[in-house]
Amino acid sequence: FLHSGLTQNRAPARNDHERRQLLRFSNIEVLIALGVAGLVNMAMVMTAAGAFHAGHSDVAEIETAYQTLTPLLGPAAAGVFLTALLASGLSSSAVGTMAGQMIMQGFVGFRIPVLVRRLVTMIPAFIVVWLGVNSTNALIISQVVLSIALPAPVVALILFTRRKDIMGAFANSRLTNVAAVLGAVVILTLNVVLLLQAFGVAIPGLPS
Structure with missing residues (x-):
């Protein structure tokens, strides 16, 4: 939604x-942006896995990971790790x-003032910190909520972009539709697994 909205406003066709x-x-x-983001995420995961694999498998919190990286790889590595996490959080919030603004503008023509956007971005995080909620638990809960909400836009995008009466000459081809459906099935299946695990439902072959 965001990339489409930004492109539409940048240079009207x-x-x-x-x-x-x-x-x-x-x-x-989009490919460049997602590629760079993916490389950063993989670098963070590989750094943590390589540093904590031997003798530090009990590291489960972000704060502990940062503190443990300092003696293992030095303050520079810990600083880069912290900067990457901070940048990821800020960019995700923005x-x-x-x-959300693009979606509301498109469906109901509602524009969010800049101040309200900033408050919507910051207040939930402030509430979590103020209540003293464990950051890892808050992250897990946010992913559960995302898993519940994600199927609606995924299915809607597939249905809308395949219709020529909406997309015209830009409607998805048959190959694109098949790939999109397969990708959606994989994503939604993983979401169902996450939800079942989050609610304590045992899944054969997977750790509870």
Whole structure:
């Protein structure tokens, strides 16, 4: 939603040829952004796995991971790890709020003032800190909520983008539809597994 909204406002297209050009550039931009984000995430996971695999398997909290990295890899590595986590949190909050604004503008024509956007972004985190909620538990709960909400936009996107009466010449091809359905099935299956595990339901072959 956010990438589409930003592209639409950046350079309005006048015909299908210009729309295809915008779509191509937008796809390249998204691939680069997600690729860089994926590399950063993989680097963080591999750093933690490599540093904590031998003798530090009990590390389960972000705070503990940061404190344990300092004696193992030095303060510079711990600082980079902390900076990456901070940047990830800030960007996720900003992207989530802006995407919500794009969705509301598109469906109901409602625009969120800048001050309200900032409050919506910061207040939930302040409430969690003020209540003293364990950060790991809060993260798990947020992922459970995301797993419950995610199927609706995923299924809606697949249904809408395959319809020529909505998308016109840009409707998904049959191959794209098949790939999208397969991807959605995998994602939704993993979400169901996460929800079952979160509510304590035993799944054969998986640790509870």
